[in-house]
Amino acid sequence: MNLIEEINKLKREKNALILAHYYQSDEVQDIADYVGDSYYLSKVAMSSPADTIVFCGVKFMAESAKILSPNKKIIFPNPDAGCPMADMASADKLKDFKEEHPNAVVVCYINSNTDVKSLCDVCVTSSSAVNIIKNIPNEEIIFLPDKNLGEYIAEQFPDKKFYLWDGYCITHKKVKAQHVQAIKEIKPKAEILVHPECEREIRELADFLGSTGEIIDYSITSPSEEFIVVTESGVLHEMKKKSPDKEFYVPGTTMTCINMKKTNLEDIYLSLRDNINEINIDEDIRIKAYKSLENMHILSQRRD
The missing domain is CATH 3.40.50.10800 (NadA-like)
Structure with a gap:
């Protein structure tokens, strides 16, 4: 069975839209109709004519989509993908x-x-x-x-x-100044791009400090050809797509969110096929x- 073909078939049958956060695995980002940060994706869900939204991220993101779109079915493919x-x-x-x-x-x-x-x-x-x-x-x-x-x-x-x-954030907390400096010594021309969820010692090393989307945009417009990216490693997939001639490095193996990587193609397929893992929220809350x-x-x- 070709999971990608089956997912696309179910999407058409159920008028579904797949949304993926930048930190998802490459295969999940590639199957998604839209890739972005959590609030952008929630706005996409709200404005979309789709009846069903498959939100690939962590739980609070799918909940935000449901808060903004109470009349839509919001499916969260892997219920174990939480945010510590x-x-x-x-x-x-x-x-x-x-x-x-x-x-x-x-x-x-x-x-x-x-x-x-x-x-x-x-x-x-x-x-x-x-x-x-x-x-x-x-x-x-x-x-x-x-x-x-x-x-x-x-x-x-x-x-x-x-x-x-x-x-x-347990992922951003892992990175230490020496991890970033070790790459900088090898790649002295690389600009250091840092998410503000990092601790102060990392923020102070930044050539650019910003959100995930801002980091991507900066890497596109910057004349630099090399970047040390100090945020979750999944963002490199989008950065390489947007700037294929540039080089991107992350600090060792520290910048991977295990929760963001829990969702896979089989989860998406099964949740769509069986109409499971729907997000429901008490209306008063x-x-x-x-x-x-x-x-x-x-x-x-x-x-x-």
Whole structure:
């Protein structure tokens, strides 16, 4: 059986759309109709005429798509593909944290679970966070779950008081400065591209610091021909497609997210064939979580 042919046949029969995050395996990215970051893919799902969305990523991403598209069937091919960072923030602990800081606006990274989003004032992405917080007048900010991204954002706002959750991405945390410097010694002309989920010692080495999509865009427009890419290794597939004549390096074997790599073609095929692994969210929680995503859109608009 040719899985690719069977998946494409099921897509046509069921009016389905396959979405894949940049960190998915090459074969999953290649079968997808759209590849991108989690919020972009959720917006694609919302605007698509497809009845069924197959979301290849980690669980909070599929949940975000369901929050924005409650009337569509959102299939999550591998239910074991969770996000450890998202799981580091629980709704119960957040309630307590909010009581400790009653004057703070609660800002959550989109890499968070639905019940946590439902308790937050606004969601952000790594690319939109700084602009959104510029548009928040409050002086106190609770930021969760990623302490490293929160620390990076807080550096842009010395006049605001940030209360940072003690969470982190296990993949971005693995990389150390010596891993990056070892490649730089061999490839001295290579530019260092870093995601802000990395710790400060890595961020300080960056020639460019940005979200996954921003890193890809930068590598396309930069005159440099060599790059050290300090984010999940799956992004190299898209970077090589966009810039086939350029060279990309990652710091050893440290930059692979095992959860992002759990989904395979068989998972996609079986979930489509058998209509299994559908995402369902309690409507009351969904509505509250939707508000935080809606505020992300509102507050990301630049103000004069």
